[in-house]
Amino acid sequence: xxxxxxxxxxxxxxxxxxxxxxxxxxxxxxxxxxxxxxxxxxxxxxxxxxxxxxxxxxxxxxxxxxxxxxxxxxxxxxxxxxxxxxxxxxxxxxxxxxxxxxxxxxxxxxxxxxxxxxxxxxxxxxxxxxxxxxxxxxxxxxxxxxxxxxxxxxxxxxxxxxxxxxxxxxxxxxxxxxxxxxxxxxxxxxxxxxxxxxxxxxxxxxxxxxxxxxxxxxxxxxxxxxxxxxxxxxxxxxxxxxxxxxxxxxxxxxxxxxxxxxxxxxxxxxxxxxxxxxxxxxxxxxxxxxxxxxxxxxxxxxxxxxxxxxxxxxxxxxxxxxxxxxxxxxxxxxxxxxxxxxxxxxxxxxxxxxxxxxxxxxxxxxxxxxxxxxxxxxxxxxxxxxxxxxxxxxxxxxxxxxxxxxxxxxxxxxxxxxxxxxxxxxxxxxxxx
Ligand code: AMP
Ligand code: GLY
Numbered sequence: 001x002x003x004x005x006x007x008x009x010x011x012x013x014x015x016x017x018x019x020x021x022x023x024x025x026x027x028x029x030x031x032x033x034x035x036x037x038x039x040x041x042x043x044x045x046x047x048x049x050x051x052x053x054x055x056x057x058x059x060x061x062x063x064x065x066x067x068x069x070x071x072x073x074x075x076x077x078x079x080x081x082x083x084x085x086x087x088x089x090x091x092x093x094x095x096x097x098x099x100x101x102x103x104x105x106x107x108x109x110x111x112x113x114x115x116x117x118x119x120x121x122x123x124x125x126x127x128x129x130x131x132x133x134x135x136x137x138x139x140x141x142x143x144x145x146x147x148x149x150x151x152x153x154x155x156x157x158x159x160x161x162x163x164x165x166x167x168x169x170x171x172x173x174x175x176x177x178x179x180x181x182x183x184x185x186x187x188x189x190x191x192x193x194x195x196x197x198x199x200x201x202x203x204x205x206x207x208x209x210x211x212x213x214x215x216x217x218x219x220x221x222x223x224x225x226x227x228x229x230x231x232x233x234x235x236x237x238x239x240x241x242x243x244x245x246x247x248x249x250x251x252x253x254x255x256x257x258x259x260x261x262x263x264x265x266x267x268x269x270x271x272x273x274x275x276x277x278x279x280x281x282x283x284x285x286x287x288x289x290x291x292x293x294x295x296x297x298x299x300x301x302x303x304x305x306x307x308x309x310x311x312x313x314x315x316x317x318x319x320x321x322x323x324x325x326x327x328x329x330x331x332x333x334x335x336x337x338x339x340x341x342x343x344x345x346x347x348x349x350x351x352x353x354x355x356x357x358x359x360x361x362x363x364x365x366x367x368x369x370x371x372x373x374x375x376x377x378x379x380x381x382x383x384x385x386x387x388x389x390x391x392x393x394x395x396x397x398x399x400x401x402x403x404x405x406x407x408x409x410x411x412x413x414x415x416x417x418x419x420x421x422x423x424x425x426x427x428x429x430x431x432x433x
Contacts, residue, residue, distance in 0.1 A: 001027035008070025011370035011390040012301035017041040025313040036381045037369025049074045069096035076106040093320030101272040104292040118264035122289040123194040150193040155186030198283040205276040211324040218300040226422045237423030238303035238338045302390040303338040337401040338392045344416030346386030354383045354415040365393040365408040398427040
């Protein structure tokens with residue numbers, strides 16, 4: 001029996017807590033800072049994910065043997081290096097790459113250079129710094145004017161750092177604004193990228209630095225509105241598996257992308273223990289990398305974790321010991337669909353503090369809480385963020401999973417509740433084509 005600390009506070013972390021709670025190997029679970037949902041499975045600690053000192057103290061106080069890192073920020077800020085350098089924390093199994101590995105997400109310019117060096121298929125690109133902005137403009141002028149221009153802030157920009165623009169003059173103007181600090185320090189370097197037209201799919205890998213396991217694939221629905229319209233969000237829903245990613249395509253992903261990624265990490269001397277989330281574009285049957293993330297996605301995690309049948313604790317232990325090849329990973333072959341319920345107004349301004357009803361009335365789906373907190377006055381649960389709840393259903397077909405999840409959505413209510421009605425709909429029309 002071991003005590004485990006999960007870092008983060010979203011639906012992804014609720015999904016980790018839900019899953020790890022089922023393990024016979026787990027003694028006590030702690031979540032920092034967690035949400036009202038995670039407190040059903042363990043103790044929420046009022047500690048931010050980048051407060052390494054306080055995390056250290058609570059690991060010692062609570063005899064923690066494993067830390068599972070949900071979001072990217074503590075990884076990019078070096079939590080793994082902090083643990084490795086501390087004689088008291090060294091023995092703790094920390095699931096998440098060190099600072100060098102986290103650069104795959106922390107710097108798009110680094111990720112691009114890594115892909116080019118390791119022959120990993122990705123869109124053609126050019127990295128612009130304040131000193132070569134003229135060359136960047138020239139690169140834009142040389143691009144195919146019939147396809148959109150893609151500009152990416154180099155650093156972490158809370159999911160807002162990618163601009164896709166139709167016109168050359170807009171692209172030049174935005175490039176200048178970005179370099180001037182439109183996204184703060186994150187856009188002092190900008191990656192200009194060729195636009196890839198195709199179907200997006202995300203592939204999740206768990207690695208110990210040498211061996212890897214492919215987790216279920218997923219697709220998230222990023223825009224706020226039905227039919228993929230309106231503003232970008234952190235994700236309004238997800239499906240898994242992604243039927244556009246058939247066996248042949250996945251074999252290409254493994255051979256052309258996953259294997260060279262692991263080999264590239266090894267040749268860079270990066271000891272990567274954790275998740276790699278590879279955002280891909282399927283361009284007429286061939287995979288191209290759009291981005292790497294160094295964690296599971298949210299809401300993708302709420303969709304794929306329920307499809308992992310194996311206990312995740314032995315998998316994580318095997319990651320820490322670099323023995324992942326000996327661990328078993330069994331996947332549920334049913335379809336999962338996740339629908340996210342958000343606060344009205346999100347991803348723009350929205351009100352918080354709305355009382356949520358019906359959370360415990362859903363029996364045939366799994367409810368993962370995200371932006372929720374205890375309401376001290378009423379003893380109930382209230383909204384504390386934009387993405388409030390994720391509901392996941394599992395069933396033998398995408399149709400059945402869709403029906404089930406949408407039948408459950410109506411059980412939950414709060415002021416201003418909004419959700420997309422078309423999550424997974426494309427899977428159905430794809431099938432009948
Ligand atoms: P990211 O923040 O890197 O996930 O990018 C946000 C979204 O922009 C992605 O999910 C894609 O939909 C889109 N995107 C990024 N790069 C490209 C590209 N090279 N071509 C087409 N779409 C892209
Ligand atoms: N849903 C996209 C992400 O977690 O980055």
